[in-house]
Amino acid sequence: MGRQILLGDEAVALGAVHAGLSAGYSYPGTPASEIMEFLVRLAAERKDFTAAWSVNEKVAYEEALGASFAGKRALVSFKHVGLNVAADPFMNSALTGANGGLVVVSADDPGMHSSQNEQDSRYFAQFAQVFCYEPADHQEAYDMTREAYDVSERFGLPVLMRLVTRLSHSRSSVETKEPRGQNELHPGAPRDWTLLPVNARRRFGLLLDRQAEMARFSDGSAFNVLRLNDKDRSLGVIAAGVGYNYFREACGPDGDLPSFLKVSTYPLPEGLVRKLVEHVGSVLVVEDGYPFIEKQLKGLFGIAGKTVLGRLSGALPRSGELSPDSVRAALGLEPLPALAKSGLPLAGRPPQLCLGCPHADTFKALNKALESYPGSGVFSDIGCYTLGALPPYNAIETCVCMGASISMARGASDAGLRPAVSVIGDSTFAHSGITPLLGAAASDVDMTVFILDNSTTAMTGGQPSFGTGERLLRIIEGLGVPRERVRTIDPLPKNHEKNVGIIREELDHRGLSVVVAVRECVQETRKKRS
Amino acid sequence: MKQDIILAGVGGQGILSIAYVIDNAALAEGLFFKQAEVHGMAQRGGAVQSHMRLSSRPVWSDLIPRGEADMILSVEPLEALRYLDYLRPDGIVVTSSTPYKNIPDYPDLDNILDAVRKAPKAVIVDSEKLAKEAGTVKAQNIVLLGAASGFLMLKEAGLKTVIEALFKGRGGPVLEANLKAFDLGRKAASGS
Numbered sequence: 001m002g003r004q005i006l007l008g009d010e011a012v013a014l015g016a017v018h019a020g021l022s023a024g025y026s027y028p029g030t031p032a033s034e035i036m037e038f039l040v041r042l043a044a045e046r047k048d049f050t051a052a053w054s055v056n057e058k059v060a061y062e063e064a065l066g067a068s069f070a071g072k073r074a075l076v077s078f079k080h081v082g083l084n085v086a087a088d089p090f091m092n093s094a095l096t097g098a099n100g101g102l103v104v105v106s107a108d109d110p111g112m113h114s115s116q117n118e119q120d121s122r123y124f125a126q127f128a129q130v131f132c133y134e135p136a137d138h139q140e141a142y143d144m145t146r147e148a149y150d151v152s153e154r155f156g157l158p159v160l161m162r163l164v165t166r167l168s169h170s171r172s173s174v175e176t177k178e179p180r181g182q183n184e185l186h187p188g189a190p191r192d193w194t195l196l197p198v199n200a201r202r203r204f205g206l207l208l209d210r211q212a213e214m215a216r217f218s219d220g221s222a223f224n225v226l227r228l229n230d231k232d233r234s235l236g237v238i239a240a241g242v243g244y245n246y247f248r249e250a251c252g253p254d255g256d257l258p259s260f261l262k263v264s265t266y267p268l269p270e271g272l273v274r275k276l277v278e279h280v281g282s283v284l285v286v287e288d289g290y291p292f293i294e295k296q297l298k299g300l301f302g303i304a305g306k307t308v309l310g311r312l313s314g315a316l317p318r319s320g321e322l323s324p325d326s327v328r329a330a331l332g333l334e335p336l337p338a339l340a341k342s343g344l345p346l347a348g349r350p351p352q353l354c355l356g357c358p359h360a361d362t363f364k365a366l367n368k369a370l371e372s373y374p375g376s377g378v379f380s381d382i383g384c385y386t387l388g389a390l391p392p393y394n395a396i397e398t399c400v401c402m403g404a405s406i407s408m409a410r411g412a413s414d415a416g417l418r419p420a421v422s423v424i425g426d427s428t429f430a431h432s433g434i435t436p437l438l439g440a441a442a443s444d445v446d447m448t449v450f451i452l453d454n455s456t457t458a459m460t461g462g463q464p465s466f467g468t469g470e471r472l473l474r475i476i477e478g479l480g481v482p483r484e485r486v487r488t489i490d491p492l493p494k495n496h497e498k499n500v501g502i503i504r505e506e507l508d509h510r511g512l513s514v515v516v517a518v519r520e521c522v523q524e525t526r527k528k529r530s
Numbered sequence: 531m532k533q534d535i536i537l538a539g540v541g542g543q544g545i546l547s548i549a550y551v552i553d554n555a556a557l558a559e560g561l562f563f564k565q566a567e568v569h570g571m572a573q574r575g576g577a578v579q580s581h582m583r584l585s586s587r588p589v590w591s592d593l594i595p596r597g598e599a600d601m602i603l604s605v606e607p608l609e610a611l612r613y614l615d616y617l618r619p620d621g622i623v624v625t626s627s628t629p630y631k632n633i634p635d636y637p638d639l640d641n642i643l644d645a646v647r648k649a650p651k652a653v654i655v656d657s658e659k660l661a662k663e664a665g666t667v668k669a670q671n672i673v674l675l676g677a678a679s680g681f682l683m684l685k686e687a688g689l690k691t692v693i694e695a696l697f698k699g700r701g702g703p704v705l706e707a708n709l710k711a712f713d714l715g716r717k718a719a720s721g722s
Contacts, residue, residue, distance in 0.1 A: 003557065005557055030569055031569065033569075034569070113568070114569075137564075166566060166592050166593065169566065169568070170564055170565060170567070171553055171563075171564070171565040171566075171567070172564045172565070172589075173562075173563070242592065245590045245591045245592065246590075246591050246593075248590040249590040249591035250595075253587055323593055323595075324591045324593055324594075324595035324596075325595055335596065335597065336596060336597030337597055337619050338596045338597030338615050338616065338617060338618065339597075339614050339615060339617040339618070339621065339649070339650070340615065341611075341614050342611050342614055342645035342648065343645075344637065344641055344642065344645045345637070346608065346611055347608070347635040347637060348577075348633075349540060349575075349576055349577040349608075349609075349632070349633055350576055351573070351574040352574060352576070352632065353574065353575075354574060354575065384574065387574065
């Protein structure tokens with residue numbers, strides 16, 4: 001099939017298509033967005049499978065699960081915190097099982113390049129008790145995704161594919177293989193898929209029964225590689241995912257390698273781990289994300305006569321992304337000679353709102369209006385407008401998770417903060433803002449909700465938004481917000497005074513108001529022009 | 531034979547297009563490569579970098595270890611300095627002299643260029659002037675690629691083939707301007 005250049009994300013996507021994918025679903029989020037971007041482009045060309053952006057990750061998961069119920073192969077992809085949103089169907093799908101192969105891609109972000117936390121999705125695989133792959137490079141991302149569909153259909157369970165930013169957003173060439181066709185329709189059995197207690201208990205028993213077979217499969221996987229060095233038995237290395245790359249990098253192209261085990265699948269390949277540990281005096285665990293393997297290895301009391309090193313022991317930093325340099329140091333190697341920094345103080349260059357961004361005008365108007373309300377609280381959300389937390393705006397006070405701006409403003413208002421203000425984008429509102437606004441409208445909570453309608457999901461590169469323009473206004477009214485309390489503003493410098501006036505009116509109003517700031521994202525306008 | 535390059539610039543300056551050209555030229559020459567890039571939040575006018583690794587043998591790490599970079603190729607002079615500690619003691623810096631001032635505390639440009647000149651080897655090109663001369667100020671990234679091309683382990687013709695493939699869909703004048711930008715950058719670097 002030949003070699004092609006792919007991002008790690010794209011290698012997963014192409015692996016799924018070549019495994020006979022019928023339907024893929026996702027909600028955008030860095031570093032996972034490029035999986036669905038790729039699938040959408042390919043589906044438009046080939047027209048023989050579905051690739052769709054969903055309203056949120058829970059919806060995406062359930063859409064994929066429905067395709068799996070029907071017997072077809074499905075993919076759902078999101079960033080790590082997206083799996084929190086999809087946790088309910090994810091956990092339960094371990095009991096319904098997968099009918100057609102179901103692969104769940106969760107892209108972690110160690111180092112929080114573009115995220116609120118650096119949670120490790122391997123814990124979720126363990127929590128649900130499903131099989132998990134962790135590729136180290138692009139070829140593995142492609143090959144493992146193909147194999148993940150076989151494993152999913154073999155065990156009748158969803159399979160988690162854990163990525164990290166460094167692989168998701170790295171490019172390399174991949175050798176692709178002959179694609180295979182899609183499954184025929186063959187719906188699942190109702191008694192397996194209807195999780196009434198009587199069925200759920202039986203299905204949970206089956207899930208537990210499969211654990212031993214999954215562990216044996218992991219032990220036998222060719223993706224887990226054990227090499228024992230008989231000359232030097234002092235140190236052994238357990239390296240997972242991209243951690244393996246840093247380990248091999250540090251050893252050099254021709255260096256003598258210590259004993260090592262490359263871990264690519266979970267549950268951990270216990271037999272291989274045991275062989276390595278028995279062979280050496282101390283074990284260094286190199287894994288990106290949380291000390292997931294290291295903790296299992298040590299248990300509560302450690303291993304008698306052995307030393308376990310890693311993120312917990314302090315051999316590697318406890319948090320943040322691994323690097324070739326931190327792994328080199330953990331192996332006891334000297335830093336490479338390098339040039340010194342110039343000594344010139346370098347001004348930082350943090351990300352910022354684009355020139356002409358509508359959010360900038362909204363923040364300026366909001367800040368001006370709030371000057372006369374010293375006790376205010378401004379709760380915000382996930383999107384480009386989160387940059388309103390930085391100078392020169394300093395306009396928002398919170399960013400927690402998708403949709404939290406509206407629910408938190410309500411709680412703060414109930415607690416006595418006034419005015420309680422929420423700032424959320426149109427895509428985030430559609431994702432998780434509709435339900436809290438429905439609740440707030442039902443009891444006419446004293447708060448002012450700003451929905452910044454730039455008609456796209458801007459931060460992640462301009463994916464479609466489901467609640468924008470006229471439809472957004474109808475949604476807000478439909479939720480029970482009185483028509484006279486839904487105000488729209490056009491955030492442009494020339495409208496500043498007028499907008500400040502409108503905002504003041506709604507801040508003064510005792511009860512729920514929604515201010516919709518409508519102006520298209522400048523990046524989208526630019527794309528349409530070129 | 532290997533070459534590790536840090537591509538640097540500000541989000542929106544086109545360093546991913548430089549990476550695209552190098553990736554494809556490397557594939558055509560049968561080299562191994564990995565190229566780590568920055569997406570998401572930092573792309574909004576922030577400092578961005580890409581680690582580009584070329585080799586005749588398989589590449590392990592997506593990131594370049596400190597001290598392994600053979601070259602820093604920067605579309606912006608301040609950004610060139612941000613990664614100096616990744617450079618080998620005998621490495622080269624190829625940078626534009628055109629500042630991108632989207633921050634209030636941008637340092638004095640002369641101090642920046644003096645610091646660049648202290649690198650073991652430095653090539654500084656006026657990318658704005660050369661891109662305008664080529665026909666479009668947007669081609670500054672390709673000027674820099676041209677300036678670096680004489681120091682890369684890739685064939686000049688191979689790089690140009692990819693540039694043609696990249697820009698041919700945008701019309702003759704755009705393609706011509708980018709090819710000229712490449713040539714002007716290459717010429718400017720050979721004289722320095």
